[in-house]
Amino acid sequence: MKRLLKVVPLMALVLTVGFAFANKEHAQSAGWVELNGTAQQLQSKPCVSPTNDLCKVIFASDPNSQEHQVYMDENLSIPMRNGSTEAYIIND
Numbered sequence: 001m002k003r004l005l006k007v008v009p010l011m012a013l014v015l016t017v018g019f020a021f022a023n024k025e026h027a028q029s030a031g032w033v034e035l036n037g038t039a040q041q042l043q044s045k046p047c048v049s050p051t052n053d054l055c056k057v058i059f060a061s062d063p064n065s066q067e068h069q070v071y072m073d074e075n076l077s078i079p080m081r082n083g084s085t086e087a088y089i090i091n092d
Helices: 002-022
Strands: 032-035 038-041 056-059 067-069 088-090
Antiparallel strands (some): 056 067
């Protein structure tokens, strides 16, 4: 019984730490773009300029070189800043 009383608080501590890292709410994202009508997450952060310009990207594999606005969230509601006057090219 004494052993159980020592193990239970330790297990609670381990679970608390585990759940703290399992929460994805504050996970950093490189950005999101709308591609073919759905939100797609970027693998690397394209916009690192110290400006207030909107961040736009062009996918290297796109034959039309269409510019895509980069957003900070999956809902595509918060535009990402720190862009440039020219769109960043992403090798996908």
